[in-house]
Amino acid sequence: MTRLFSPRKTTLLFVVRDKTKTPLEYLESILREDIQKIWNAVSKPESHKDTPLSEFFNVEVTALSSFEEKEDLFKEQVAQLRQRFFNSISPGGLAGDRLGVVPAAGFSFSAQQIWRVIIENKDLDLPAHKVMVATVRCEEIANEKLHHLSSNEDWLALEEAVQCGPVSGFGRRLSSILETYFQKTFYFDHGVRNAKRKQLESKALDFVHPAYLNLLGHFCFKALEDFKSRLEQMLNKGEGFAASICTSTESCMLEFDQGCANVAIKQANWDASKVKEKLCRDINAHALSVHDAKLSELMVSYEKQLGQSLCEPVESLFDNAGRGTWASIRKLLTRETEIAVSEFSAAISSFELDQSTVDKMLQDLKDYARNVVEKKAREEAGKILIRMKDRFSTVFSHDNDSMPRVWTGKEDIKTITKDACTASEFDVCYGCHSVGRETR
Known part of the structure; x- marks a missing residue:
């Protein structure tokens, strides 16, 4: 039974207060x-x-420094000493040599298993027993935490809220649940606990991954x-x-990154780059x-002008x-087009x-202006007979001073x-020639 009752040393820690020089x-x-x-003075067995x-x-x-003279250093030393008590069975703790100890949470199960092994084998392997207890208890605690996660009212409310929109602190809530597992299993076997x-x-x-997505x-x-x-x-x-575009894009991408960071676990x-790439494509x-719509609106507006x-x-x-008609038209076209x-x-x-x-759009605008004039010229060419009659009537009924006869x-x-016919024929011929020349 040497392995079961192997001797263990007790640590005697003496703390000297108000350390001097x-x-x-x-x-x-x-x-x-x-x-x-x-x-030496204590009575002992022979x-x-x-x-x-x-x-x-x-x-x-x-030793601890003086609280009155070096308060900050004193508190720091006390905190370090306190950790040796809190983590007593960890390396560096007051009972760090006791590798076979079992936490209080697993004591009942451990004692039952110890007794069963003693009855069956008349011996006990404490390291293997420690691993067995850690495996059972850590798995129980893990299952308990997972069940708590899936049935917890706060989480269910959070999961429902996620369906409707962003929820702040998503990552922190899940991380806190996982941290409680570590706290409850801290004193069990390191390897088993981590596994x-x-x-x-x-x-x-x-x-939780679907909720994250x-x-x-x-x-x-x-x-x-x-x-x-914003745009x-x-x-x-x-x-x-x-x-x-630049300002709106930067602002929205920054908000997206901050949102992702807030729900990160x-x-x-998890990589959110694919979602971010999709967002970039949608924004672009x-x-x-x-x-295209704004440029089209501008083009239509200036064409109308x-x-x-x-x-x-x-x-x-x-x-x-x-x-001088076409000279005046060319001058008008040049001026309005330049404006x-x-x-x-x-x-x-x-x-x-x-x-x-830019060059293509400006040329398109120039072509549009020319087309306006050409279209108007063609319309006027279709009114030649009417203009012949009007011109004949004007010249026939007015003298050389344009006064009514x-x-x-x-x-x-x-x-x-004869003068009226000549005038009407000349203007019409000049107009037809000019229309043909100017619209080519």
Whole structure:
């Protein structure tokens, strides 16, 4: 039965208060001499009459600084000493040599198993027994924690809340549940405790992973909606398009990262990069959609501006067609096109487009302006016969000063008629030639 009743030493810890300049080694030497004298004076069985104190006791001496003079150092030393009591069976603890001890939580089960082994084998292997007790109790505690996680009202409420939107502190709540396992199994065998902890972590993480993915989905959706809202607000305030995209994207991605960090579980190594990549794609897709829509709106707006600034003036010039009509139309076209191109260039500068795209859009705007004039010219060409009649009537009924003729019966009708025909034919021929030339 040597393994069952192997001797263990008791630790005698002497704490010297208010340490002075006297070296601790000197004080310890004097203290050990006094302790040895006491030991020598203690009555002992004959077989242990000459047994030294060190066979039964581990004597340790430590010192604490003065609380009055060095309060911070005193508290630090006390905290370190306290840990030796709290973690007494850990390496460095007051009972660190007792590798075969069983925590109080497993004592009842341990005692039953010890007695069963003694009856069956007449012997006992304490290290193996310790592992067996640790395996049973750690697994029981792990199962208890997992059941608590799946049935706990707070967790069920949290899981339900996750379905509706982001929940703060998600990661911290689960981490705290796993930490309680470590606290309850701290004094059991290190290897068994860690193995069962890993199993518990794996099962718990599998259990909460769907809720975690739901949270990431909520963060992704919220970030995208915030991006849309902020972008619209900035554009409505007159902010530059490219700058608005950049600022809104950075802000929303930062919020997404903070949300992910808030629900992160330190025991898990889950990667949210794929969800983040999807968010980036969605943001870029929306930005491109708004980009194209805004450019299209600008183009339509300036095309409308050109239409208004060209149609009526060109029509008026055609109504009073003459030798200088097309020169006036070309001058009007050049002026209005330059104004529109200049304003349009300034409007799209905030989009930070490449030069080839800018050049194409400006050329499209110029082509539109030219097409407006060409379309109007073609419309006027279709009214040639009407204009011939109008021109003939105007010249026939007005004198050279454009005053209405006063018919006295002495006028040369033949000459007047010939001049009116010549004028109408000349203007029409000039107009047809000009339309054909200018629209080619």
